[in-house]
Amino acid sequence: MPTLILVRHGQSQWNLENRFTGWWDVDLTEKGVAEATAAGELLAEKGLLPTRAFTSLQTRAIKTLHLALEACHRLWIPEVKDWRLNERHYGGLTGLDKQETRDKHGDEQVHIWRRSFDVPPPPLDAGSEFDLASDPRYAGIPVPATESLKLTIERVLPYWESEILPVLASGETVIISAHGNSLRALVKHLSNISDDEITGLEIPTGQPIVYQFDDAMVPGERYYLKDS
Numbered sequence: 001m002p003t004l005i006l007v008r009h010g011q012s013q014w015n016l017e018n019r020f021t022g023w024w025d026v027d028l029t030e031k032g033v034a035e036a037t038a039a040g041e042l043l044a045e046k047g048l049l050p051t052r053a054f055t056s057l058q059t060r061a062i063k064t065l066h067l068a069l070e071a072c073h074r075l076w077i078p079e080v081k082d083w084r085l086n087e088r089h090y091g092g093l094t095g096l097d098k099q100e101t102r103d104k105h106g107d108e109q110v111h112i113w114r115r116s117f118d119v120p121p122p123p124l125d126a127g128s129e130f131d132l133a134s135d136p137r138y139a140g141i142p143v144p145a146t147e148s149l150k151l152t153i154e155r156v157l158p159y160w161e162s163e164i165l166p167v168l169a170s171g172e173t174v175i176i177s178a179h180g181n182s183l184r185a186l187v188k189h190l191s192n193i194s195d196d197e198i199t200g201l202e203i204p205t206g207q208p209i210v211y212q213f214d215d216a217m218v219p220g221e222r223y224y225l226k227d228s
């Protein structure tokens, strides 16, 4: 039975520092490393062993994938990295402290920027220290200046449909190591969550989420592997 495993990267340095991160490339903390390893140990313990892997172009997701695969002795499986699994771009909020931004703009405005479906944060200024236009990993890629969840869905879902779903449909056990909001985009689609309800969905770090698909590639209920 085709099985999909979703893992949000372990705690990152800016998760710890409470800073808006988005496309900025930050590393895992020690806790994040432990979470990623524990995710792989759980896969091994439950006998749910990935055969194909997908991740973003961001260090925290790539490392989480590798640590988890190492822990379940599956570092050798084929993996693909693609920018369309990146975190949503946080625009002009990138690098700011989340609490200081709340103090300045109010809780409601920050909640809208963080969790509304279609209101993007203010765009990042070209030439900002967080501008990734000249990062070689994004050569030829249209780096956005900001993204709402809606805009994130508009690049995650075509990638899901064209690159991941066919692999899954061939009977593989696919692991996707990605980010809070690129995974919210996917879960919204797979679990048929409305635009309003998605604002309340949070994805915890390092906790494998599982979907099993039937012969018609209809996903079943999602569940946390730790609860199975």
Ligand SMILES: O=C(O)[C@@H](CO)OP(=O)(O)O
Pocket: 015, 019, 020, 021, 022, 023, 087, 090, 114, 180, 181
């Ligand atoms: O900073 C970010 O990029 C994300 C994920 O850590 O934060 P948020 O919870 O605000 O979506």
